[in-house]
Amino acid sequence: MFARLLSMAAVACLTGTAYAQIQLPAASPSATVSQQVGLGTVTVEYARPSLKGRSMFGDQVPYGKVWRTGANKITNIVLSEDMLVAGKTIPAGRYGLYAIPTAADFTFIVNKDANSWGAYDYKEANDVARFAVKTETANAPAEALTFEFTDFTPTSANLTLRWEKLVARLPLKNDPDAKIMAQIAEQTAKADVKPGVLSAAANYYYDTNRDMKQALTWANKVVESEKQYWTYHLRAKIAAKTGDCKQARADAQQSLELAKKAGDDAYIKNNERILADCK
Numbered sequence: 001m002f003a004r005l006l007s008m009a010a011v012a013c014l015t016g017t018a019y020a021q022i023q024l025p026a027a028s029p030s031a032t033v034s035q036q037v038g039l040g041t042v043t044v045e046y047a048r049p050s051l052k053g054r055s056m057f058g059d060q061v062p063y064g065k066v067w068r069t070g071a072n073k074i075t076n077i078v079l080s081e082d083m084l085v086a087g088k089t090i091p092a093g094r095y096g097l098y099a100i101p102t103a104a105d106f107t108f109i110v111n112k113d114a115n116s117w118g119a120y121d122y123k124e125a126n127d128v129a130r131f132a133v134k135t136e137t138a139n140a141p142a143e144a145l146t147f148e149f150t151d152f153t154p155t156s157a158n159l160t161l162r163w164e165k166l167v168a169r170l171p172l173k174n175d176p177d178a179k180i181m182a183q184i185a186e187q188t189a190k191a192d193v194k195p196g197v198l199s200a201a202a203n204y205y206y207d208t209n210r211d212m213k214q215a216l217t218w219a220n221k222v223v224e225s226e227k228q229y230w231t232y233h234l235r236a237k238i239a240a241k242t243g244d245c246k247q248a249r250a251d252a253q254q255s256l257e258l259a260k261k262a263g264d265d266a267y268i269k270n271n272e273r274i275l276a277d278c279k
Contacts, residue, residue: 028071035149037157038174040081042149044097044159046070050144056164057101066109068119069099069161070145076114077159084173085110086131098122099161106161106168107132136167180204188218195225202234212242223251229258229267236274245278252278 028047035042049071054060061067069075074096081092090110098109098119112126142162150169151158155176158169184201187193198218205215219235236251252274259267 033147035157037172038155039176040174043078044147046075047072048144057166063102066119066122067099069097074116081174086171088129105132106135108170133168138165138167141165195222198222206238229255240274240278248278
């Protein structure tokens with residue numbers, strides 16, 4: 001009898017070991033999404049629970065209570081640079097992203113604690129900021145919790161949460177103008193400044209409607225150094241913006257011919273546009 005009990009215990013032990021080694025898909029798989037915003041990158045790390053026939057907001061996720069904005073470990077938001085979040089500056093760093101859903105709105109909470117498992121140890125004293133945003137109702141329900149970046153510009157985006165029929169957007173912005181202008185001033189002042197630096201500076205002045213005379217000076221130096229279809233086009237578009245159509249047409253024509261030889265359709269069209277507009 002004793003031997004039989006030992007045998008059964010051994011089988012049970014082996015069975016337990018076998019089960020411990022079985023790998024199953026996570027009920028709430030982990031996910032990471034990133035987006036460059038201005039000169040920074042915003043990254044969200046979260047676990048994605050699914051509806052599985054359940055009602056979430058106001059039920060499984062109660063209204064008016066702090067939620068981990070996902071499953072398992074608290075959702076993290078990582079900012080590589082200082083970022084304007086809904087108009088408020090949040091310093092670069094890693095944060096916990098909590099939330100409070102209600103029937104009328106959705107509050108995102110950026111919190112210093114990025115390591116909690118769930119919202120069990122949430123402390124309001126660690127809040128960096130709260131952002132109450134109006135929610136939208138989706139046409140079709142999202143089965144799995146989804147974070148995505150939408151409504152892009154070079155310096156802004158919305159961090160958009162979708163789940164069930166709820167859609168909540170958190171505005172993000174990184175305006176790098178002051179930093180870019182400081183870089184331009186430093187780099188263009190160097191005695192050995194490279195054509196690529198001058199080209200980038202001229203393009204930035206062109207794009208932001210700054211001193212076109214200075215932009216043209218840089219573009220002239222670029223063309224002197226590199227006679228390529230993209231350098232001629234740079235000077236052509238700047239000349240066109242200043243109203244110097246004679247220079248613009250000459251450079252656009254030169255750029256067009258070189259672009260055709262290179263088979264660069266984008267530059268072909270851009271030069272044709274300058275020639276058409278600058279008559």
